[in-house]
Amino acid sequence: MPAGRLGRRRQDQKTPRMKILFVHNGYESLGIEYLSAALKAAGHETALLIDPCLFDEAGFWRSPALARLFSARAALLRKAAEFKPDLAAFSVFTDTWPWALALAGEIKAATGARTVFGGIHSSSVSEAVIKEGAVDFVCLGEGDLALPALAEHLEGGGPLPAGIWGKKDGSVVKGPPPSPPAVLDALPFPDKQLFAAAAPVFGSGYLISSSRGCPHSCAYCCNSVYRELYRASGVPCLRRRSAENVLTELEAAKAGAPGFVHFTDEVFNSDYAWLEDFLPKYKARAALPFSCFAFPDSRLAALAPALAAAGCFKVQLGVQRFDEEKRADLLGRRAANSDIAAAIKGLKAAGIYVTCDNILDLPDESAEELAALAGFYAENTPDHNEVFFLRLYPGTPLAARCGAGADAPGGLMRPSGHSPLPPGKQRAYFTLLTLLPRLPAFSRSFFAARPGLFGFAGGLGLRMISRLLSRPRKDFHTGRFLHLYSHFIFAKLRGNA
Template sequence: MKIAFVYPEYESLGIEYLSAVLKQHGHQTKVFFDPILFKDSYFDMGGLAGLFDYKKHIVGRIVNYKPDLVAFSVLTDFYGWAKGLSRQIKEHMDVPVVFGGIHPTAVPDYVLQEKSVDYVIIGEGEYPMLELVNAIQSKNKRPQIDNVWYKKDGLIEKTKIRHLIEDLDSLPFPDKDIFYREVCNSLDYIISTGRGCPYSCSYCHNSFTKKLYSGRGKYLRRRSPENVIEELESGLKRYKMHSVTFQDELFTYDKKWLSEFSVLYQRKIKLPSFCCVDPVSIDPETVDFLKRINCYAVEMGVQSLDARIREGVLGRKYTNNDVAGSLKLLRCGGIECITDHILGLPTEGPDSYTELLEFYRKNRASHVSVFLLRYYPNTDILSKSGLKNEDIDKINKGENFNRFTVCGSSGKEDVIMAKEMLMLLNFLPINLVKFCVLRRRYPFLLFIAKIYKVFLCANIFRFFNRLIRWRKMIIPYHINAFRYLKYPLAKIKILVLGLKKEGGICE
C-alpha cells in the first residue's frame, strides 16, 4: 500500500511515528509538505500567500504518486487548510482520505460531516492506522477497528477507544527521512521522550484527552533513558545534528528519570539541547541535570501572573514566587529562559497587564513570549468562557480560525495592543521599561508598539534580540525556518521558468 501524508509548516513527530510503523509492516509512505508561506502561525499576508501558494503543485504531485490512502494529521488551526486541500484531492482522484490528530480526536462527529473525509482516527494512531491500511489493502473499506470512525449510508459508524500504548520502547524510532527527504535535513533533531502530561490545564487538549483515555491505561508514560539515547545515537550517525529539541510537554517532571538520562546524555550525546519546563519542577538539582544535558535554553509556561485567573480559570497551581525563583535558578545556572503568557483570558483586565510588567521589571526573563487566547474544541475552558452555544459550535467546526499568534479568539483591539506592548519587553532597554512602568508611561510603549507592527510580528527584532542577548543561544536550523529560505526560490523558478518538479524540494 502507498500512503500519502499531507502536512503544513512544521516537521511532525506524529507522522514520523505513523510512517515508521507502516514501513515496518511493508507499506510505502511519502509526505507532501505545504510550506504555507506568509499565511502560517506568525504571518497572514494575503497577497504574498496567494503568490506563493503551493496547493495546486501538491495536488498534482499526489495525483502522480497514485496513493491508496491520503492521510492528514490535523491541528485545529489548520483544519480549514486540511479541508480545502482534501476537497481538491477528491476532485482529481478517487482515493480514501483519513483525518487524525488533535482536532479530529476532539470533535470526530463534526469532522466526519465533511464530505471529503472518509475516516477519522481518534487518539494514538500508530496501530489503528496500520489496521486501517491493512483493511483497505484487503478490500475491506468498512472495517470495525477500535479508534477508527467512518461513514456508512450517511451515518457515522463509531467504535470503542483502545488502551494506550504502555511500552513506548516497543515503537520503532520515528521515520525522520520522510520529512528530511521532502524538505531538508534539519540540524535541530526533534525528539519526544514520552507521552502525556502531568497537568490538565483548561485551555489545553490534555483537559479532554485524559478523560477520553480514563480507565484505558496510564496516561503519563515515558521511554527508558537507554531507548532515547539509542535513537539519538542513531541520529548522530545518519544526520548532521547540531542540537536537540525535546518536544515533551513537560520534560522535567520525573527527577529519577532525568538523573539517569542526564548521565547517559552527557557521556554519549553532548549536543546543546532545548526543552519545556514548569515553575514547580525547577530546583537546584534539576538545574544541574539540565546543565548535564547541555541545555542552552528552556521554555516555561507561566500563562498568567494573576493567581485568581491562574488557578480558577486555567487550573494551574503555582505561585509568582515559584516563577521568580525558577528564573533566578536558571539564570544562575547559565540557562536562558523563555516564558509563555496568554492574554485575553476570561475575567482578565488591564491590571493583569500591569502586574506582568511589574513582575518582569524585577525578574528579567531571556525572552517573554505573549500569545492570545485561542479556544480549542472540547477543552474545559469553554465552560468558563461565557460563549454562546452557536459560538462554541463554530469552534468545534473549526470556523473560528484566528491563531493564538495573530489575534486568537478575542480579537479585541485593546488585548491585541497589550500583546504588542508586552512583547516590547524583549526589545527595549531594561532601564526604559523600568521608567515606563514606574511612571505609568504606557502610551509611549503603545506608540513604540505601532512602529513594531511595521516589522511584521517582530521577526527582525527577534533575530537581533537573540544575537545580542542569547550569546550562548543557538538559532535552530529546522524545517519551520528553512522553508522560508528555500520554498520561495523554488516557487519563483516554477513561476518564471515554468519548471515542474515532481519530487520534493530537496530531491
C-alpha cells in the same frame, strides 16, 4: 497465524501493501514520523507532501496576495497524482482544518484515494469531522496502532479497528474506543527520512520526545481532551520512554550531524528521578546541545545546573498570567510566582536562555493584573517573552466555560474580545511584554509602569524581530522558519514548487 497469512507477510516485506500519502503544512511533525514508521514496519509504503503554506500561517498571520503568489498547491496535486496513494492522511489542529479539508477534497478528486483525518481537531470534534464529504475516516488519539490497523482493514475488510471511525451507506460507523500505545519503548523510532526526503530543510536540529502526554490538565490545552479520550482505555495520559531507548535513538541520530536536539515533551521536567538518571547519560552518549519545554514548578530552579551541564541551552516556560488564583481557577495551572521567578533566575544563572509564554485577552483579566505582570517581568526578566492572545479550542474545558464566546474570531495574534479591556490596551501590553527583555535592565521598571508608551503597532513582525535579535544560535523554531521560507520561495522562483 495461518501459514498463508505468514507467507503473504513475508512477500509483503518486498512488495509494499498499501500506499499512504501524508499531506502536511510546512513544519516537521514528530507524530507523522511515528505513524510513518509504524506503517512501514507493517509493510506499507509511505510518502509525504508538504504544502509550505507560505504567508498563510494558520492561526498566526496571512497575506492573501503573497500566499497566492507563492502557492505550491498545483505542484502538490501533481505529485499526489504521481504517487497514486490508497490513503491520504492529514494530521490537523483547529487552525489548519479548513486548509486540510479543502486539500483533501482536491486530492480525492485527483487520485481517487480515501482520506483519514487525525490530530487534535479530529479527536476534539470527531462527529463534525467525519460528516464532511472529503473525510472517509477519522483517527482518534495517537494513531501508532490504529493507522496500521486501518490499512489492514482497507486491504482485508473486517470490523473497524479501535480508534477509527468510518462511514457505511451514508451512516457513521465507529470502531472501539481508542487505546494509545502503553509502552513507548515498543514503538519503532520515528521515520526521519520522511521529512528529509520531502524537502531539504529539516536537517538542522533533531526533534525528539522522551514522553507522551502531560501530568497537568490546563483548561485551554489539548491534553485535557486526550485525558478524557483515553480514560476508558486505562492507559495513563502521561507515558515515558526509558532513558536507554531515548539514548539509543539519539546515538543513531548523531550520524546525521543534526547539530542540536529539541525535546518536544509537553513537560520535560515531569519526572525528576528520570531526569537525574538521564541527564548525565545524555551528556556522555548524546553530547548535543538541546532545548526543551518545562513547567515552572518548585524543583526546576535547582535542576538548572544539571540541565546546563548536560547541554541544555534553552528552556521555554509557561507563565501565562500573573494572578496565581486566577491562573489556577480559570486556566487550571497551579504554579507559584515565587517558583517562576526562581526558575527564571536559576536557569539564566546556569547560562540557559529562557523564554516565557503569556496569554492576554483572558475573560477575567484586569488592568491591575497586566500591570503586575509587566512589573514581575521587570524584576524577573527572561531572555524572551512569547505573548499570545487567547484562542479557545473546541473540546477544551475553557471553551466550554466561555460558552458562546468560544467561536469568536481572532486569537493567538489578535484579541478576540474575551477580555473586558479594550483591544488597544492589550496590544500595548503585547508590545511592552515583547520588548521588555530588550530594554536596558535599569529602565525596565520605568517602562513597565507606562504601557501607554507602547501603543504603537505590534504583532508578529515585532515578535520575529525581537526573537531574531536575541535568539540563541541554535533556536529550533526560528531556524526552521527561516529555512522553510527561503527553500520554498527559491523553489517557487525556479519553477519547482
